[in-house]
Amino acid sequence: MIKDKVKTGVTGLDDMLEGGLIPGRAYVVSGTSGTGKTALAMQFLLEGARCGERVVYVSIDEPPNEVKQNTRAFGWDIGRIQVFDATPDVMNYDKTPVRDVSTERKVVYFSDIGPGIRQTSEKNPVDMTISTLQEILKQEMRARKYSRIVVDSLTSLRYFYIKTSEENATLMSFFRLLSDLGVTALLTVQLPEISKPDVEVHVARGEIRLHKWFDGRGLMRGITVEKYRGSSHDNRLRMMKMSSTGLDVKTQAPEKREQAAEEEGPPIEDTDLPEPPAPSDVAPAPPAVPIPVEPDNQSPPAGLPPKPVEHHKDGGGI
Amino acid sequence: MRPSTDERVSTGVPGIDDMLKGGLISGRPYVISGTTGSGKTILAIQFLHQGVKQGERALLVAIDEPPQEIRENVRALGWDVGKIRILDVHPATKAYSKRVSLVEVAAQRSVGSLRDAGPSAKTEAMKAASPDVSVQSLQLMLKQELQEIKYSRVVIDSLTSLKKLSESMGDTNSSIMSLLRYLSESGVTSLIITDLPDPAELEPEMFICRGEIRLHKRMVANRIDRFVTIEKFRGSPHDPMPRPMSISDTGISVDSKKKIPKASLKMLQAFT
Numbered sequence: 001m002i003k004d005k006v007k008t009g010v011t012g013l014d015d016m017l018e019g020g021l022i023p024g025r026a027y028v029v030s031g032t033s034g035t036g037k038t039a040l041a042m043q044f045l046l047e048g049a050r051c052g053e054r055v056v057y058v059s060i061d062e063p064p065n066e067v068k069q070n071t072r073a074f075g076w077d078i079g080r081i082q083v084f085d086a087t088p089d090v091m092n093y094d095k096t097p098v099r100d101v102s103t104e105r106k107v108v109y110f111s112d113i114g115p116g117i118r119q120t121s122e123k124n125p126v127d128m129t130i131s132t133l134q135e136i137l138k139q140e141m142r143a144r145k146y147s148r149i150v151v152d153s154l155t156s157l158r159y160f161y162i163k164t165s166e167e168n169a170t171l172m173s174f175f176r177l178l179s180d181l182g183v184t185a186l187l188t189v190q191l192p193e194i195s196k197p198d199v200e201v202h203v204a205r206g207e208i209r210l211h212k213w214f215d216g217r218g219l220m221r222g223i224t225v226e227k228y229r230g231s232s233h234d235n236r237l238r239m240m241k242m243s244s245t246g247l248d249v250k251t252q253a254p255e256k257r258e259q260a261a262e263e264e265g266p267p268i269e270d271t272d273l274p275e276p277p278a279p280s281d282v283a284p285a286p287p288a289v290p291i292p293v294e295p296d297n298q299s300p301p302a303g304l305p306p307k308p309v310e311h312h313k314d315g316g317g318i
Numbered sequence: 319m320r321p322s323t324d325e326r327v328s329t330g331v332p333g334i335d336d337m338l339k340g341g342l343i344s345g346r347p348y349v350i351s352g353t354t355g356s357g358k359t360i361l362a363i364q365f366l367h368q369g370v371k372q373g374e375r376a377l378l379v380a381i382d383e384p385p386q387e388i389r390e391n392v393r394a395l396g397w398d399v400g401k402i403r404i405l406d407v408h409p410a411t412k413a414y415s416k417r418v419s420l421v422e423v424a425a426q427r428s429v430g431s432l433r434d435a436g437p438s439a440k441t442e443a444m445k446a447a448s449p450d451v452s453v454q455s456l457q458l459m460l461k462q463e464l465q466e467i468k469y470s471r472v473v474i475d476s477l478t479s480l481k482k483l484s485e486s487m488g489d490t491n492s493s494i495m496s497l498l499r500y501l502s503e504s505g506v507t508s509l510i511i512t513d514l515p516d517p518a519e520l521e522p523e524m525f526i527c528r529g530e531i532r533l534h535k536r537m538v539a540n541r542i543d544r545f546v547t548i549e550k551f552r553g554s555p556h557d558p559m560p561r562p563m564s565i566s567d568t569g570i571s572v573d574s575k576k577k578i579p580k581a582s583l584k585m586l587q588a589f590t
Contacts, residue, residue, distance in 0.1 A: 033524065033525060033530070033549065033550045034549065034550040034551075061525060061526060062528075062552070063502070066346070066528070066552070066553065069324070069553055070552055070553035073553075087499070088492060088495055088496065088499065089496075089499070090457075090496050090499050090500040090503060091454075091457070091492065091493065091496040093454055093457070093458065117345070117502050117503055118503075119503050120499070120500075120503060153525070155520070155525060156495075156525070156526075159491040159492075159495075159522050160491055160492045160495050160522075190520060190525045191520070192515075192516075192517060192518055192519055192520040193515075193517035193518070194517045194518040195518075196518075214558075216583065218558050218559060219558035219559075
């Protein structure tokens with residue numbers, strides 16, 4: 001039993017993880033688009049910031065100004081989260097010498113991020129690579145001793161910064177670096193609609209997967225812990241909501257899906273990141289079409305792949 | 319309520335704007351996906367037309383079809399699309415002629431005739447015709463064009479074709495990221511048209527884009543049943559339900575208050 005687990009900032013998820021994440025390890029948050037990966041990652045960092053820890057968000061898919069704008073509606077104070085803008089520049093396609101990005105970009109607080117997108121320097125676009133990113137992380141860690149880091153997303157890191165031929169080795173070394181740094185890391189992974197296990201999931205010490213699916217009532221959301229080395233964890237799919245303050249996980253296990261739907265109440269308004277309090281002029285989607293459900297169906301509906309892939313009930317991965 | 323700093327951009331289809339709770343967020347790239355004949359190009363032109371009606375500059379990057387065909391196709395809609403600029407990147411025109419305007423609109427033509435042929439068959443032929451169109455060269459062309467004219471809306475029709483054309487050109491995922499980044503940095507709200515994504519593959523544009531509007535089409539008995547879903551929309555609440563859509567001689571309309579037929583809903587459940 002490991003004490004002093006790191007709280008994720010989502011109460012129901014901490015229950016599923018038997019207290020939280022094991023410090024100093026790297027975990028994957030996976031899901032298709034719009035399942036709430038970035039929201040979960042932000043809540044993880046906010047929790048750290050609330051406890052006075054140093055936390056850093058490494059932005060690769062989305063420019064920080066948009067991330068900031070998108071989270072506003074949750075009413076979160078993300079100003080104390082530090083952010084490193086690792087989004088690639090517009091490519092110049094000239095053969096001008098590229099400069100080392102580490103001299104050009106700095107970690108700043110979200111409170112310093114303005115409304116506009118960072119403009120690529122006309123003359124000197126910088127070339128970000130996985131090795132410069134690793135170098136920056138090392139320097140930053142030495143200088144500031146972060147306890148939590150989010151990389152959003154690992155998928156973009158793979159697609160834009162890693163050569164296909166070296167993909168697996170590079171990813172392994174990236175995970176190795178994170179564990180050497182002793183930081184608790186959440187790395188987001190975007191899944192296609194039909195997914196097969198990929199290398200980052202094998203290397204990570206755990207995987208939290210977010211699900212969404214459609215049933216006759218509207219959009220449903222769920223969360224599973226697919227893998228968690230060194231700790232017991234909840235093996236079931238739990239229902240989740242995007243509320244006006246963030247992710248909300250229900251740890252009451254619904255015995256039947258119908259019952260779950262009742263507990264969920266009317267279908268909620270969907271949103272990718274922020275969801276402001278539901279505007280009153282939007283009628284909730286009508287209860288609609290009855291969907292046949294097997295009486296004891298505890299597994300998620302068709303289209304969902306949330307069968308836990310691996311269970312380490314008793315510290316199997318140590 | 320959201321602070322007013324979020325500038326929303328109308329898609330030109332009021333029902334879709336309702337589904338998006340006001341429209342697209344300005345300055346970001348969005349994907350329109352759908353099968354052949356689902357109405358992607360019409361929606362895109364409606365989006366551009368909305369822009370020029372408001373006095374904005376709008377640009378259509380035509381890759382799938384030569385501009386003359388597009389012009390003929392939209393004639394039927396009776397829109398004054400003369401102010402929409404076209405960047406003709408159709409590979410058949412070796413010498414790319416800049417800024418052909420969609421002039422004169424008249425006559426009658428059935429919307430049903432729009433894009434019956436599949437893009438993949440077309441692009442194979444196009445690839446043979448000319449190899450020198452790529453994501454990279456498009457970015458450079460757009461840069462020239464945007465230096466002269468300040469566009470606020472750009473449509474790329476379609477990225478699927480562009481990618482097929484540039485398969486051998488050393489374009490990478492990074493080129494697509496770079497193109498979309500370029501549009502964002504230029505303050506352009508863009509619509510990127512793609513085929514329906516392969517559910518087992520993850521294309522970079524799908525996770526880079528800030529939202530995806532998907533158009534669905536389904537044969538029911540002897541008529542076509544159309545509907546639209548918002549698959550993703552970062553930074554805003556949106557309608558999670560599919561809504562019925564129709565294409566008439568005034569363009570696309572979506573009824574954001576109505577439910578789609580049961581049978582169509584079942585089909586959707588099978589896929590998502």
